[in-house]
Amino acid sequence: MSADSGRSAPxxxxxxxxxxxxLAGSAEASETLVRRFERPVYNLIVRMxxxxxxxxxxxxxxxxxxxxxxxxxxQDLRFSSWLLRIAHNTAIDHLRQxxxxxxxxxxxxxxxxxxxxxxxxxxDAISPEQxxxxxxxASAVDLALDRLRPDFRAVVVLRYQExxxxxxxxxxxxxxxxxxKTFLHRARxxxxxxxxxxxxGPETTPGTRP
Amino acid sequence: xTERFIARSADDDxxxxxxxxxxxPRRMPSTALQARLLAATRPAWPVAAEARDWVVGSELVVSxxxxxxxxxxxxxxxxxxxxxxxxxxxxxxxxxxxGCVMLVEWLSAGVSVWDLLARxxxxxxxxxxxxxxxxxxLGGVLTASLALAGLSRVLPRQEGDV
Numbered sequence: 001m002s003a004d005s006g007r008s009a010p011x012x013x014x015x016x017x018x019x020x021x022x023l024a025g026s027a028e029a030s031e032t033l034v035r036r037f038e039r040p041v042y043n044l045i046v047r048m049x050x051x052x053x054x055x056x057x058x059x060x061x062x063x064x065x066x067x068x069x070x071x072x073x074x075q076d077l078r079f080s081s082w083l084l085r086i087a088h089n090t091a092i093d094h095l096r097q098x099x100x101x102x103x104x105x106x107x108x109x110x111x112x113x114x115x116x117x118x119x120x121x122x123x124d125a126i127s128p129e130q131x132x133x134x135x136x137x138a139s140a141v142d143l144a145l146d147r148l149r150p151d152f153r154a155v156v157v158l159r160y161q162e163x164x165x166x167x168x169x170x171x172x173x174x175x176x177x178x179x180x181k182t183f184l185h186r187a188r189x190x191x192x193x194x195x196x197x198x199x200x201g202p203e204t205t206p207g208t209r210p
Numbered sequence: 211x212t213e214r215f216i217a218r219s220a221d222d223d224x225x226x227x228x229x230x231x232x233x234x235p236r237r238m239p240s241t242a243l244q245a246r247l248l249a250a251t252r253p254a255w256p257v258a259a260e261a262r263d264w265v266v267g268s269e270l271v272v273s274x275x276x277x278x279x280x281x282x283x284x285x286x287x288x289x290x291x292x293x294x295x296x297x298x299x300x301x302x303x304x305x306x307x308x309g310c311v312m313l314v315e316w317l318s319a320g321v322s323v324w325d326l327l328a329r330x331x332x333x334x335x336x337x338x339x340x341x342x343x344x345x346x347x348l349g350g351v352l353t354a355s356l357a358l359a360g361l362s363r364v365l366p367r368q369e370g371d372v
């Protein structure tokens with residue numbers, strides 16, 4: 001995975017080479033590692049801590065920890081996953097120190113008559129040309145994401161923005177695979193409910209959006 | 211839209227949410243962050259083996275110089291006394307004895323301790339102003355400078371390790 005790759009595109013083969021060259025003392029490789037992973041690391045952290053200045057500080061901490069731990073990196077884990085795990089742990093430590101790791105509102109699926117995921121907007125009904133609608137949707141998703149618990153936010157970002165599979169997310173978060181699936185399931189439902197409450201129902205089209 | 215009316219799986223939910231997130235861009239850092247990251251992490255970047263060896267070697271030289279200089283400054287008087295003792299023990303013993311006797315006599319005669327300290331200071335001051343004393347003083351300054359140079363190389367790295 002790289003900052004410029006697609007959401008679910010496989011990792012460029014260059015990551016392992018970059019790590020090897022960086023460890024051999026190549027300043028160019030070290031610099032490329034920073035440039036390549038700055039955005040995904042920042043994106044994960046800023047989603048978790050919800051403060052841009054703090055996220056930049058924690059991004060710096062993450063890269064410092066990464067370079068110090070680089071000699072211990074083992075290639076049984078993708079480099080991007082390993083780095084995102086450092087970023088996640090750094091953000092979690094910050095939230096714990098600030099006592100911000102509170103459990104947000106969680107939904108109780110029982111007794112719910114309608115599946116909240118039915119309220120997800122139908123992106124197929126919105127043409128690519130209708131960029132203003134997409135911008136509004138992005139803004140609504142941003143707001144809905146902010147209302148999730150930090151661990152739910154992390155799992156959603158890793159899955160849908162960084163394109164990690166379930167196994168990789170479990171490795172990044174350090175939780176069992178089943179927990180990842182549960183987190184994702186609940187996060188999706190809560191996101192769908194928030195989006196539905198914001199007026200992004202399945203019938204959303206440019207003409208019907210409130 | 212028909213997919214709403216058929217039984218969905220987690221994969222369907224996943225696909226639909228993925229489609230929603232296609233509209234959501236990553237949060238972008240400020241343009242200054244990259245330069246800041248490069249500057250802040252550069253001291254922590256791995257260095258080539260030759261460079262690492264050179265750094266370790268130069269630090270060893272500086273540390274060794276400091277230790278040897280400090281040891282010399284501390285040991286020279288002791289070595290001088292011990293050497294004199296082996297060359298002519300009588301001189302050393304007589305000198306020590308006379309010194310003790312003079313000290314006792316002075317104190318018994320009512321010489322104040324402050325007066326003794328003042329005289330000693332004057333003697334030490336004039337010794338330092340002598341060519342040999344100046345040489346010792348310069349040696350001390352040089353040793354301290356080397357120690358500071360060594361510390362300035364080591365301290366930033368420790369700060370980065372926190």
